[in-house]
């Protein structure tokens with residue numbers, strides 16, 4: 001599933017290729033994604049110029065003078081900027097075609113993605129207006145996370161994966177960050193000390209930055225037409241390593257399920 005680093009990498013990959021380009025039309029081959037694609041999307045954005053391409057959480061925002069296209073990649077979505085006359089394949093559901101002969105093509109085999117439009121401030125859209133801070137921004141810091149966690153009995157892992165608390169800490173990144181910070185994933189959020197939150201905030205930022213960096217160098221060419229999402233694997237310390245030795249103490253990594261999500265940790269190093 002595309003996580004925040006992949007979405008950020010996608011944003012950086014497509015932005016220089018579509019910013020400033022004029023939209024000729026929108027081709028919708030399949031309207032039934034997670035939510036139906038608005039039928040008037042073509043009317044709304046035809047002849048508009050893409051002013052900016054930004055990311056908020058895992059949403060990509062293509063801003064025009066008429067409003068903003070909100071794109072979510074769901075479970076399996078990917079975006080490429082390719083020649084618009086290249087034949088579409090089975091799961092290529094949407095093209096935003098530009099007057100320069102290229103198009104932004106969304107491929108989404110599982111169709112959990114979304115393409116929406118708002119004429120208003122996108123930050124007030126119902127999908128975005130409850131989102132917590134961006135993990136790499138300054139307002140995501142020790143004081144913020146510590147204060148939010150007081151009296152919370154939810155596990156620390158579920159707490160940091162809650163997008164109302166902070167966006168973009170997916171399942172893999174939660175396990176890896178908790179390992180780095182030495183915090184047991186089942187500990188109640190309200191019981192974690194401020195000192196540990198300081199380590200955790202640093203760990204989350206480090207893990208996500210490393211993932212974005214690896215994406216920037218190893219991920220895809222956004223102009224290739226093979227359509228393979230090519231989401232990157234990064235070096236993981238605990239995630240997916242059940243029974244393997246902990247990189248710090250050598251004890252076998254434990255696996256359990258928290259909030260219905262696979263969780264990996266070291267019972268010796270994480271308390």
Ligand SMILES: [Zn+2]
Nearest residue numbers: 246249266269
């Ligand atoms: Zn260990």
